Amino acid sequence: MTIEQTTERELVGLIDHDDSTDPFPVLGFDSLGWVVGNATQTAHFLRSAFGMELVAYSGPETGNRDHKAFVLRSGDARFVIRGAVDPDSELVGHHTRHGDGVVDVALTVPDVDRCVAQARKAGARIVVEPHDETDEFGTIRTAALATYGETRHTLVDRSNYHGPYWPGFAATQSTSTTPTFVAIDHVVGNVELGMMDRWVEFYQRVMGFENMAEFVGADIATQYSALMSKVVANGNHRVKFPLNEPAVGRKRSQIDEYLQFYRGPGVQHIALATPDILATVDALKAQGVEFLPTPASYYEDPELRARIGHVRVPIDELHERGILVDRDEDGYLLQIFTRPLGDRPTVFFELIERHGSLGFGKGNFKALFQAIEREQEARGNL
């Protein structure tokens, strides 16, 4: 195993898995598709603040008169940012309903037809049937399944394609950037009250995903902000989907706030893996990215030191930046959350640096809830 592979295993918490018996083998995230109100400026923000690299473009200049699409990369992570040009584009209605958000969690699969056959047999709704898309760089085999809300999973086999992104996209002049993250670690969905178990069952039945051990049950939910969470993952854990639903708590749930402002279920946050969260937070803050504040009492709590044990940097360094720590039997992780990216209190980013832990920061839920509730209160939505 190479150093890069070892590092990647630790960075996103991979485990060994045999694909040959998997009914719906998934190799990883292909890309995240976004619809936003102004793709030109969102792409600029992701380049200037997050150091993402613009690699491909589609728009009026390339014959796409409906919308602009900017393809951005950082390490293995790829985002496709779309915004309407034509006032009659169907993206306009989507954006009016949901605001800026993730509409497509696209997955790389080795066999699109086999996955769709399995999904159809398991009762999933196929929104795009398997087909080929071809240009001078080769052929992509693709299809798409519906998931929660108006979100979909496009399935992509690009093993016979060598273009910059997708047929019809033009490569862009690469610009020098300072990337701040290297991969997508997990993508979290918010669903309605009572629907979490239904969607957990959907990923098990349709995609053969497994439950990961970490879940947030009624005890944490009722005490600290009314959120229940379970996690499903593909065989090697490269693709991890925590699913949240609101639960009845002391105060209005952050999930209810999301569901109201997104007008239904959707992607709540995207966790971005970084090998050096301190340097990343410093760079992002210098570029104007805002993070959720963490209460000072979090770092002064004597139980914190007992809970987290030895971590690679002094707690003062974490305190200075508001970085959270969690530990489980496999190791620890460092994490921090941005404020919502757009105008609505919906989608946001998490930065995560894993050191053996395969968890999601359950031990930090209390601290995170306290931070989010202060923000909700400031917006008058508590």
Ligand SMILES: [Fe+2]
């Ligand atoms: Fe997360």
